[in-house]
Amino acid sequence: MEKYMNDLIIIGGGAAGLAAAVAAKRSAPSMQVTVLEKKDKPGKKLRATGNGRCNITNTALATAPSTIAFFESLGIPAREDSEGRVYPFSESAPGVAEIFTDxxxxxxxxxxxxxxxxxxxxxKGCFAVETEKKLFLGKTVILATGGKAGPAYGCSGDGYTLAKALGHHVTKTLPVLTGICCEDLPEALKGIRVKGKLSLICRDKVVFSEHGEVQFTDYGISGICVFNLSRYLKYLGEEKLEPYTIVLDLAPERSFAAMLSSWRRDTVLGEKACVDAVSGIIKPPLADLLLKQANIKEKRKLSELSVSEISALDGHLHRLRFKPVSTMGFKMAQCTAGGIAAAEVDGKTLASKIVPGLYFAGEILDYDGPCGGYNLDHAFNTGRCAAEAAVAAILQGDHHV
Structure with a gap:
């Protein structure tokens, strides 16, 4: 088997690995840096991120100015949208991947x-990294293999296996930033989009809330606020997702109790069937579900409802309930929760506390952020940080395994 000696071996050619390679060579141009990528080209997942637009960071992050400056140094100017999300000016994720490759x-x-x-x-004092045909020897190694989210892009969790082989521990990994499967959703809801406040309740405690758009699908619910909610949906032992309920407030800004009461007393509107009356407030398929949850028959006249039933109608406009069964899994997830145990990694240098000369970057670490550029920013910055630390260790002779 052929052998190749390197100063730094970067395992994984995704966002973190590419940023690490650039940072390492900029810091020490004479060093031998090698990137090992399992797919036929680097940046497979990067090319698809942000719906192909590449949401590189978010202005809410303290690291955003550094990320933007790094991209500008690559010849990639950035632009910010109204919600603080930052994209390359071209809004082309494939273009970003090609610039990194060049x-x-x-x-x-x-x-x-x-x-x-x-x-x-x-x-013998160095890392031995074996591929099918070659053996790469290195003074230092950065594991930037990603997590398990997006197996179509080469994310299989193999980096965890490599880390374990070197003595590291991996916290429980879960798919996040993904759609959620719900039980007993009417088929008529498929394709409907509504805006409101989405909350996750666990044992009567609100663990997450966010305003946004919810899209109903053939499996359950989707949308950015749903993806963000999925980060808080943890499997709780044998109970699995049983303690959880998802609640959608369809009118967080107002109450309809007084209006419904007025309609009930009206000689014309009071003759309306409940389903028709509620369909004037929300979309008809949702009206059907709301009345079912409120235990009110669709065809009953509004005038026949009691004061308490009117209150229940208004209450369910703010508390439409869904029972989560599962997430859509790693196949559809954008990110992995869990990873290399944080206690085993230096928070400043991303160096292993167990194996000298070993570093981690990107999704392999135990970090996951919400939608909006947080995870890519983390990948780019941990990649650069790990590379600069690895180069400094080599130059100082402090890398010995």
Whole structure:
């Protein structure tokens, strides 16, 4: 088997790995840096992120100015939208991936594609990283393999296996930023979009709330606020998701109790069937579900309702309930919750506290943020941080395994 000696081996050519490679060569142009990517080209997941627009950071993050400056140094100016999300001015995720790939060539980074890593070990004071046909020896290694979310892009969780082989522990991993499957949703809801306040309740406690748009699908619910809610949906032992309820407030800004009471007394509107009356407030398929949850028959006249039933109608406009069964899993998830145990990683340098010369970057770490550029920003910044720390350790002779 052919052997290749390197100063730094970066396992994974995604957002974190690409940023790490650029940062390392900029810090020390003479160092031998190699990126090992399992797919046929780097940045597979990066090319699809942000619906193809590449949401690189968010202005709510303290690291946003540094991320924007880094991208500008690559020749990628940025633009900000009204909600603080930052995109490359071109809004082209594939274009960003190509610029990174071109930058690797310019800087002299060795890029090995179609090179999944089979094993990693420590031999004679250096790392031995084995692919199918080659053995790469390195003074330092950055594990930037991603998590399990998006297996179509090569994210299989293999980095966790490599980390475990070197003595690290991995916290429980779960798919997040994904749609949620709900039980007993009427088929008529499929395709409907509504705005409101979505909340997650666990044992009578509100653990998450966010305003946004909810989209009903053939499996349950989707949308940005649903994706963000999925970060708080944890499987609780044998109970699984039983303690959870998702509540949708369809009118967080107002009450309809007085209006419904007025309609009930009106000689014309009071003759309306309840389903028709409520359909004047919300979309008809939702009206059907609301009346079912309020235990009010659809065809009853509004004038026949009691004061308490009118109150129940208004209450359910603010408390439409859904029972989560599962998430859509890693196949559809944008991110992985869990990863390399934080206690085993230096928070400043991303260096392993167990194996000298080993570093971590990106989704392999135990971090997950909401939609809006948080996770890509984390990938780019941990990649750069780990690379700069690895280079500094080599230059100071402090990298010995």
């Amino acid at each position: 930058q690797l060539k310019v800087l002299g980074v060795k890029l090995q594609t179609n090179a999944p890593v089979r094993a990693i070990s420590v031999e």
